Amino acid sequence: MKTFKIGGPKSSAPLRGLQNDAPKPSAPTPSPSKPAPSAKPVAPKDGFDTAPSKIGSSIRGLFGPSQADSFAADPMKFSGQNILNGYKLFQNGAPPQGVQLPTPNKPFVPANQSVATLNVQQQHGNANLSLSAPGGNGPQVNYLHYLSSGQGKPDQGSFAGISGVPLHPKPGQPSMVMTGPLNGCAVHALHNKTDDTLSFVHQADFSKYGASTGKQHLEDFLKKNDLQLVQSLTPHDYSHPTGSHGIETGATAFAHYDKASAQWKLVGQLNDWKNGGAPGGRPELQRPPAGLGQWLGPVDPQKPLSLDELQ
Template identity: 55%
Template sequence: MKGLKLGGFKSPSSLSGTKTDLPRAPSPTSSKPSSQPKLFKDGFDTQPPRQPGKDVTTSFGSNPLAHAGQNTLNAYNMFPGGAPQGVALPNANKPFVHANDSVVTLNAHQHQGNSNLSVTGAGGQGIQAHYLHYLSTGQGKFAGIEGVPLHPRPGQPNTVVTGALNGCAVHALHDTKTNTLSFLHHADYSKNGANELKDFLAQRPHLRPAGSFTPGDYSHPTGRHGTPTGATPFIHYTQPTNNSPGQWSIVGQLNTFKNGGTPGGRPELMRPTDLTVPFVQTIPVEPRLA
């Protein structure tokens, strides 16, 4: 997808962190970072995922921000064709599904230098998380979940995952009717996203912007050719150890393509070079009552 971000509610800070027409993985390419990014629309794929490599789910689950700071996350090809079992998907007429219907099991496996994220139905061995879907241009552009608690109770999911960004945006919204959070994946934000979001929210005055991660936050030149970076996003609730209220944050790890991977597989990603911004961006989610 093309960068899921909302434009400009918060400046990024450094980390001290059914079935639609989904794009298919590209054919193999050489290892140079090159011009391949335009072939990758977002982090979803219809081919069955493979999960080779060392299981690093515990590492990611125990401290996602620290794991993101030390490993290259890869959210391409996260699930088999269609949705994970038991997960409801939004559509153009119903852009939001309830958070209770979005729960999945998240796992991470280290392979070829990437921590590959994958999701299956809820209740499996791994991290229980919310899954945020993606609708491409022509299919709605907006796909979201609603009813996420401001402060999850023990045992409730405290992570939201979605596909990789290359032009899309991810928005956090405060639902003033229910005093809960909604999260929105906004396709092709880089084209006319700010106006599209304004129109979308004008029809839903109970939703207030609470934070966004957009191409302006994550798309930066890298390497000899100045290739724009993409990002692997996730949303995480951090609970302090002193029992004070925790906070949700949108986290985006910048990356670029190492090569195109194998047919039906994932592209290999790598840490960008020559960045003038932090490798991991964090956007605090700040509910607004007025």
């Protein structure tokens, strides 16, 4: 069963299960170039659709040292105090060397071939997440890719995943799974009973054709790959209208292995789109009115999740 939910798109009740973030900074001075009230901003689409831009090493250094170690040491505390921005996970617009990506015909990448180095730099009030080649100076994480629904068959949905994630990572093995921002997608944790390992899957446009269709696509995918659903983060859990234009909130999703409970946790940080950022740069995110809400779901192979529980 899911433990904390942020609430569905049409929910007007106070959000449940939220952990309050750090005190909000003073309100920024309004920009003179602020669009007219009638101009409705367009939120970024799911995952990784922002235009690629090359960022030289000299520019990267301007934003200070990486805070990735702090994030990896206590993911819930860090994500409760910092706005995670996962747009442009690939700083040069292409996956780091040594990181294998799934394809529509081969949706799963072995976990040991999805390893990358996590970097976290602060800029404009955002903790910008990025990935570089494995073996770098920073936490090693598993990267969960995204394939748009246009790359899969319409009647099957589109899935991108990693397989063979150990239930209990050993020292030196990644203990975090990172993926791009969610704006309509879902992330699922799956159990492979054959070898007692986990898989994580990014399902594109879960709610595009309605939750019932998304669930049907997922059910077909589970049967085809002989996997069991053990946790899921869907748009119903993180998306609701915000701001004067009612732009739907998105989420930054990640999974981490909690040593205290000896269990993986699937986490979604509610985030709100602020603006498109500089030309060729990342969109900027801001704290939603209710704060940096955190959705948390334990990944327990002994407690499978029924598809009927998804919305």
